[in-house]
Amino acid sequence: MNQITARILIALVSTISLVSSDSGAAEPLLAGVSRIDITDPKAGRINDPSYAKALVLRQGDVTAVLVTVDAVAIGGIGNIRDTFLGSIRKELAKDPGIAPENLIVNASHCHGNVRSDSDQLVVQIVREAVKKLTPVKVGAGTAREQRISENRRVILNDGSQVDMRRAYSLAWDKEIASIGPIDPQVGLLRLDREDGRPLAVLYNFACHPIMNPPSKGTSADFPAYASAVIENAFGNEAMAFFVQGCGGDINPVRYKEVQSAADAEPLGNLLGASVLEGLRNVSTTSEGKLSVKHQIVSIPRAADFEQRIVALEAQRLRLVQSLQGTNINFKSFLPLLIQQRLDPEFPAVHAQGYLHDRKINRDELDRQDVQNRSQVETYLANIQIMEQLTRLNTNLELLKKNKVMTDAAAVRTLDVEMCALRVGDFKMITFPGEVTVEIGLRIKQAAQDPHAFVAAYTNGYIFYTPTVQQRNNTGYAQEDCDCIVAPEWQKIFESNALEMLRGLSAN
Numbered sequence: 001m002n003q004i005t006a007r008i009l010i011a012l013v014s015t016i017s018l019v020s021s022d023s024g025a026a027e028p029l030l031a032g033v034s035r036i037d038i039t040d041p042k043a044g045r046i047n048d049p050s051y052a053k054a055l056v057l058r059q060g061d062v063t064a065v066l067v068t069v070d071a072v073a074i075g076g077i078g079n080i081r082d083t084f085l086g087s088i089r090k091e092l093a094k095d096p097g098i099a100p101e102n103l104i105v106n107a108s109h110c111h112g113n114v115r116s117d118s119d120q121l122v123v124q125i126v127r128e129a130v131k132k133l134t135p136v137k138v139g140a141g142t143a144r145e146q147r148i149s150e151n152r153r154v155i156l157n158d159g160s161q162v163d164m165r166r167a168y169s170l171a172w173d174k175e176i177a178s179i180g181p182i183d184p185q186v187g188l189l190r191l192d193r194e195d196g197r198p199l200a201v202l203y204n205f206a207c208h209p210i211m212n213p214p215s216k217g218t219s220a221d222f223p224a225y226a227s228a229v230i231e232n233a234f235g236n237e238a239m240a241f242f243v244q245g246c247g248g249d250i251n252p253v254r255y256k257e258v259q260s261a262a263d264a265e266p267l268g269n270l271l272g273a274s275v276l277e278g279l280r281n282v283s284t285t286s287e288g289k290l291s292v293k294h295q296i297v298s299i300p301r302a303a304d305f306e307q308r309i310v311a312l313e314a315q316r317l318r319l320v321q322s323l324q325g326t327n328i329n330f331k332s333f334l335p336l337l338i339q340q341r342l343d344p345e346f347p348a349v350h351a352q353g354y355l356h357d358r359k360i361n362r363d364e365l366d367r368q369d370v371q372n373r374s375q376v377e378t379y380l381a382n383i384q385i386m387e388q389l390t391r392l393n394t395n396l397e398l399l400k401k402n403k404v405m406t407d408a409a410a411v412r413t414l415d416v417e418m419c420a421l422r423v424g425d426f427k428m429i430t431f432p433g434e435v436t437v438e439i440g441l442r443i444k445q446a447a448q449d450p451h452a453f454v455a456a457y458t459n460g461y462i463f464y465t466p467t468v469q470q471r472n473n474t475g476y477a478q479e480d481c482d483c484i485v486a487p488e489w490q491k492i493f494e495s496n497a498l499e500m501l502r503g504l505s506a507n
Contacts, residue, residue, distance in 0.1 A: 029290055072110065305403035402483070420500040
């Protein structure tokens, strides 16, 4: 089943409108969990395994399924095929009869290599989880973790923004005026068995899981370590589910540093410890209500690719034309730079040499220093321009790629899924884009609900979905160039998200 067929299947159920599955709170809440290793056996070096985990929730005649996958995305990019959701829904609709719109699948966005048949493995664990359904008590809460993430976009002195990636260099320190925000909140859902033993912990947090580089081997990154900390603390009786939040522009902290080897484990340990601290304040009750809402939302595709490509190419041409010739190359530049920074007053020789030349009315060294300083400054300016060009070249290719994809599209809009899940006081809204952090913060603030959270990277993949301001950035960053939606998408998403969250609260 391809992605179009999957959407038709959902449309038949939802008639492109809001579908609501609400249970009676008087019914007992049941939950079951299961997991399976989905690491690609052909991946080569394996640092740690990738998992698919299933949480099945049932109350009365309502069944909801939350699946978390240690993969980069649900379709679009990576090894998860575009037919993934449709295949799972078709199989689960037949057995055990789960409504297609009640399936929620979140990708952690780690860059681990997973099996191409992961859809069949997910079907397997969902069916296993259904067989394990048991009465549970539910509790919601929050934790705080501000040590492991940073905003990867920086605001420059001219008001434009650039981002930090391993694909190119970051802007120079003197150019950076400020940085963007992070979201330190961790959303928590706790499910305990009737006897008080923990069954499942869901934790929602916003950050790219990209700290372990490919050289370490395929990895589920920091969420794998965080989940291990949580599960070990509960004697492996509870399964931990990491749900990616609005981490589109959030990196692991000090992602660009080169003084030490990149390592996701310390970050995961910190996050796991913070989750455990937050869980200490979460009490569970058997009175929790289950509710699922599903909606297909139409979002306009970007229509300004040509305009942005022309502007970027013009900017690139200006930079190329601003490069200046110098008398020095890198071999002569580096020692001159070190000499000038080490001793600005006497860079060429010891002070005695300068004093001797001046005593006999000679100033060759001073004239030489003036010339060398000019050459070094010109060379430094050329380096800075070169780094800007590498950023522009990379992002120009993203714009061109997305222009080709958009031009080939049959329609000028994207129909995307939004889901809303309520389990007791815990509420979560989902979206398939790489939502940037400011949008998640805005929704949570506007919802005025301490237990309302946002999950991106869910039920599909439509690349980056930045704020309007980020989308129109003239500095060109990945979030605004690897983007196929028009700026209007933000208002559409935020208004629908708030409406769906408030609908959950009203029930």
